[in-house]
Amino acid sequence: MTAERISQRLAEDMRDTCNTNFLSERSFHYCINTRSFVKQSSDKLENDVGRIRRIQKDDILDAAERVVLKLGAAGLSIDAVAQEAGVSKSTVVYDHKSKSALLEALIDRRISQELERQAKSVEDAADTPHPELFGRIKLAERVVDDTERAVAMAISASVSSEEKLQQQMRDWTLADLKAMGEGARPEAALMAYLALSGFYFTELFGFHQWGQDDQARILEGVRTIYTSYPEK
Structure with a gap:
């Protein structure tokens, strides 16, 4: 599940809970405060996931440059970059579908x-x-x-x-x-x-x-x- 979908699910759950008519005043305020905390946490989660993706993309391109430096253009491939970066082939393909895209x-x-x-x-x-x-x-x-x-x-x-x-x-x-x-x-x-x-x-x-x-x-x-x- 993506960070965006996690945030949506958390927001939906909290909205449904806080809209219940049978909450006491104290429970209602607690619910509102909790919902605010959940929103902040989910926003942070999205930001952290985005930052990790950017770092990972840079790591993959760094690995691609090392492959080119060692093997030249002929040696550049998805498999070679994945091995150099220490990640799975699918991780490389997620952002770069081919050698041309790399x-x-x-x-x-x-x-x-x-x-x-x-x-x-x-x-x-x-x-x-x-x-x-x-x-x-x-x-x-x-x-x-x-x-x-x-x-x-x-x-x-x-x-x-x-x-x-x-x-x-x-x-x-x-x-x-x-x-x-x-x-x-x-x-x-x-x-x-x-x-x-x-x-x-x-x-x-x-x-x-x-x-x-x-x-x-x-x-x-x-x-x-x-x-x-x-x-x-």
Whole structure:
């Protein structure tokens, strides 16, 4: 029985009891107070169940990332994630019906995390010529970890055959392009953004790892593209 159904049953039972015409005044007040307590307890139960579900979903996605890190996209499966998480296969299937659904959830979580970092970086870049661009440039200084790289490789391996994954990546890209176009000197921002994307994905997919000095020089070059690009 779900938390919601338990709450409904408790409320129905207490309502029927308190509506009885033969209760004494003292019993009636006791009943009302008890009903209030039951409602608070049932609300807490629902909140606790929801919190547990959120924790469990995060645990499953953490396990999925570990599987991808160890075995790559080819090794990602419901069975592998269940074994890694230490839960039953049915527990994984409850939220993620297939390997594709797991990948979609992984991408959603990674994008959400990236958007949170991006929003903070853009806010910190409020005094720059183009906060949306310069915030992203600053964010590119962050070192990409092995798990991020493994998830990116899994996405790359699957995206050609998964329309939903393609749409997720299109939406993310379109949001970035829109942000470049809404600031000052949009054409210059677009050119700089494209250069930044090339740098970022070169590192993300492990094609080349830049040293700290080279990284700083390249990102400063991206800023220069924006500031020096000829205006029409």
